[in-house]
Amino acid sequence: MHNKDMQTSRTDSARFVDDYLPALLAQASRLISxxxxxxxxxxxxxxxxxRVLAALAGNEPMSIGRIAQIxxxxxxxxxxxxxxxxxxxxxxxxxKDGDRRITLVAITPAGSRTVSRxxxxxREHEQRVLxxxxxxxxxxxxxxxxxxxxxxxxxxxxx
Amino acid sequence: MHNKDMQTSRTDSARFVDDYLPALLAQASRLISxxxxxxxxxxxxxxxxxRVLAALAGNEPMSIGRIAQIxxxxxxxxxxxxxxxxxxxxxxxxxKDGDRRITLVAITPAGSRTVSRxxxxxREHEQRVLxxxxxxxxxxxxxxxxxxxxxxxxxxxxx
DNA sequence: ATTAAATATATGATAAATCATGTTTTCATG
DNA sequence: CATGAAAACATGATTTATCATATATTTAAT
Numbered sequence: 001m002h003n004k005d006m007q008t009s010r011t012d013s014a015r016f017v018d019d020y021l022p023a024l025l026a027q028a029s030r031l032i033s034x035x036x037x038x039x040x041x042x043x044x045x046x047x048x049x050x051r052v053l054a055a056l057a058g059n060e061p062m063s064i065g066r067i068a069q070i071x072x073x074x075x076x077x078x079x080x081x082x083x084x085x086x087x088x089x090x091x092x093x094x095x096k097d098g099d100r101r102i103t104l105v106a107i108t109p110a111g112s113r114t115v116s117r118x119x120x121x122x123r124e125h126e127q128r129v130l131x132x133x134x135x136x137x138x139x140x141x142x143x144x145x146x147x148x149x150x151x152x153x154x155x156x157x158x159x
Numbered sequence: 160m161h162n163k164d165m166q167t168s169r170t171d172s173a174r175f176v177d178d179y180l181p182a183l184l185a186q187a188s189r190l191i192s193x194x195x196x197x198x199x200x201x202x203x204x205x206x207x208x209x210r211v212l213a214a215l216a217g218n219e220p221m222s223i224g225r226i227a228q229i230x231x232x233x234x235x236x237x238x239x240x241x242x243x244x245x246x247x248x249x250x251x252x253x254x255k256d257g258d259r260r261i262t263l264v265a266i267t268p269a270g271s272r273t274v275s276r277x278x279x280x281x282r283e284h285e286q287r288v289l290x291x292x293x294x295x296x297x298x299x300x301x302x303x304x305x306x307x308x309x310x311x312x313x314x315x316x317x318x
Numbered sequence: 319a320t321t322a323a324a325t326a327t328a329t330g331a332t333a334a335a336t337c338a339t340g341t342t343t344t345c346a347t348g
Numbered sequence: 349c350a351t352g353a354a355a356a357c358a359t360g361a362t363t364t365a366t367c368a369t370a371t372a373t374t375t376a377a378t
Binding site: 258260261 | 333336337342344
Binding site: 222223224234235237238239242258259260261262 | 355356357358359
């Protein structure tokens, strides 16, 4: 008589969160990132640190504010991440000449080596995630996400 | 002579994070959720609390583990969120008969009223986000995200 | 030049999230 | 039944993240 209580225990109507874009984005993001989390941790990084490194990967030094923008991590948080990462020798802070308010962050050779080692693994993981969807649908997904980001990105600021 | 240092300060080649799905998902998710964050806060919730409420919205009571699964928040974190939310009268814990290990969580009438007030705002916000893409592309995006979630969802567990 | 506002980063205080583990209850097996 | 493993949740200790604000520097206006 009470077989309604099956695995999902939902009612007939679709759940709000199953059709609500921010919830879908959050769940997908957290599931996927969480998988690579394991690899990242095994290499001695938190996910946030990895996100910062990935942002710096293959690029010229960039300001702390810009890192905060790219990673969508608050500036004050980035500042603390960088303390750890600098102590670990993965990045270094440089003065920007011309504007001494700005601190540029450069990836060190050691950090670069680590990233070079992780990026192929990240790509493999990404491949595995995208494989079921085929190239075209994968590109559509990325393209849509890029548009969303572009439309909602804000100028470099805290709070 | 140094006009290379324009706004984005990137090199010729595309940045890794601009073509890396997990990074795109994370950035899109954080930007979009961050916008609604304001509304959520104005109503006295943290984003996590809102995510839990949204998971419960219009549904029968569900276990704490299941909430953790849907929200991709760790079980121990959900437990603490529920303490706050229960104290605030938005949800209540119930014993499940038949298995006393399980604690079911139900949304209270008060919580339900709050959610009913927030969901339309959430939908509006979602509309604004999706509007530039048109119905079809929006549905494709959601559908792809749902597939990703389905493929990567794991059984109810901690750690 | 001086001063006020704005910008970029850092930091103390606090809140939130997570880890590791404990408790309780159920399940499976001899 | 008794016992050990497993499942679900709670909780102390710790780590991360964030808020609020301070410091330093630059920019703009007088």
